[in-house]
Amino acid sequence: MDALLTVAEYEAAARDRLPAGIWDYIAGGSGQERTLAANLDAFARLALRPRCLVDVSRPDLSTELLGVRLRTPVGVAPVAYHRLVHPEGEVATARAAGFLVVSAFASRTLEEIAAAAAGPLWLQLYWFRRREVVAGLVRRAEAAGYRALVLTVDTPRVGRRLREARRGFAIPAGIVAANVDAAVMARTHEAVDGESALVRHSREQLDPSLGPADLAWLCAQTDLPVLVKGVLTAEDAELALAHGAAGVVVSNHGGRQLDGAVASVDALAEVAAAVAGRGPVLLDGGVRTGTDVLRALALGASAVLVGRPALWGLAVDGEPGARAVLDVIAAELEDAMVLSGRPRLSDVDPSLLARP
Numbered sequence: 001m002d003a004l005l006t007v008a009e010y011e012a013a014a015r016d017r018l019p020a021g022i023w024d025y026i027a028g029g030s031g032q033e034r035t036l037a038a039n040l041d042a043f044a045r046l047a048l049r050p051r052c053l054v055d056v057s058r059p060d061l062s063t064e065l066l067g068v069r070l071r072t073p074v075g076v077a078p079v080a081y082h083r084l085v086h087p088e089g090e091v092a093t094a095r096a097a098g099f100l101v102v103s104a105f106a107s108r109t110l111e112e113i114a115a116a117a118a119g120p121l122w123l124q125l126y127w128f129r130r131r132e133v134v135a136g137l138v139r140r141a142e143a144a145g146y147r148a149l150v151l152t153v154d155t156p157r158v159g160r161r162l163r164e165a166r167r168g169f170a171i172p173a174g175i176v177a178a179n180v181d182a183a184v185m186a187r188t189h190e191a192v193d194g195e196s197a198l199v200r201h202s203r204e205q206l207d208p209s210l211g212p213a214d215l216a217w218l219c220a221q222t223d224l225p226v227l228v229k230g231v232l233t234a235e236d237a238e239l240a241l242a243h244g245a246a247g248v249v250v251s252n253h254g255g256r257q258l259d260g261a262v263a264s265v266d267a268l269a270e271v272a273a274a275v276a277g278r279g280p281v282l283l284d285g286g287v288r289t290g291t292d293v294l295r296a297l298a299l300g301a302s303a304v305l306v307g308r309p310a311l312w313g314l315a316v317d318g319e320p321g322a323r324a325v326l327d328v329i330a331a332e333l334e335d336a337m338v339l340s341g342r343p344r345l346s347d348v349d350p351s352l353l354a355r356p
């Protein structure tokens, strides 16, 4: 195999290796997949204004997030069921990642992942109708040393994933959400033609009444910082902070929820302005290169998360593959910082971007 030099090359290699149904579950978006495409296009439209005559002999990619020093500002987004692409699942990803947000639907236990992790872990939560599932996950995350919680608020139900529906996608029997009661998850394994098992499951198990008071309740349950994921507007950023959130993740769920929603990088400046330094603002959706990371930081992100790229690396070569994908992005980021005359992340600001 030739060396893979870009995230796009890992994507192509993963596609060659994965069964079509699993590929489509991971790759797909909702509806016409307009938001899925927009996430990538929006980055491509943001041209950079490099500065020269700057001493770039010692680039520094490190940053601090919630009091923890990170080698790079790039973490792994919460993505369900890593074992769909590699038998070691999240344990391999955790060894590779500088920083990982573990999905509520992880296919390895929170404790196994914590024992393997190379960097800080956060736990993502869905708002299960059975609130004891949420509370139980919070207690286990605290006990296992997770450093923050991420409440996903863009999923009162799972979006219309047509690729999944066409294939009657269900989670294969051997792969389970290892941290949630089997009874809650049972129907994710039932394949029905013309229907996504995950859409059906979400309607049964996720509580669409989630509101600001529930966020406040969650924040009161724990000393861990709670970030709110799925924010695309200043209004929701304001609401989240007013009800106890420590920060937000600007995200449209990788184009998998509301089709037609704004590209996440296009929502970033508005949200960052609303948060105004009161907490971290992360971004995910369409980050595929080091220059994408730089663009997001220029628009006010504290750090970015990659979703699908981590799974592509994991599918291609397990832990070393996931690490290689993150290393490609870090190497590209370093290049871009040097070539744009911004040797430290604190030098990155909106002046890096050309006006559209």
Ligand SMILES: Cc1cc2nc3c(=O)[nH]c(=O)nc-3n(C[C@H](O)[C@H](O)[C@H](O)COP(=O)(O)O)c2cc1C
Pocket: 025, 026, 027, 039, 077, 078, 079, 080, 103, 104, 105, 124, 152, 229, 251, 252, 253, 254, 255, 256, 284, 285, 286, 287, 305, 306, 307, 308, 309
């Ligand atoms: C296969 C897959 C599963 C996902 N599972 C979750 C999840 O369990 N919880 C969650 O908050 N977001 C989930 N997401 C959304 C990601 O956290 C993230 O928002 C998105 O993947 C970022 O876009 P990117 O894939 O373009 O990097 C999932 C995304 C994918 C592709």
Ligand SMILES: CC(C)CC(=O)C(=O)O
Pocket: 080, 105, 158, 198, 202, 253, 256
């Ligand atoms: C099990 C799913 C609800 C996980 C998810 O968030 C997704 O597939 O986007």
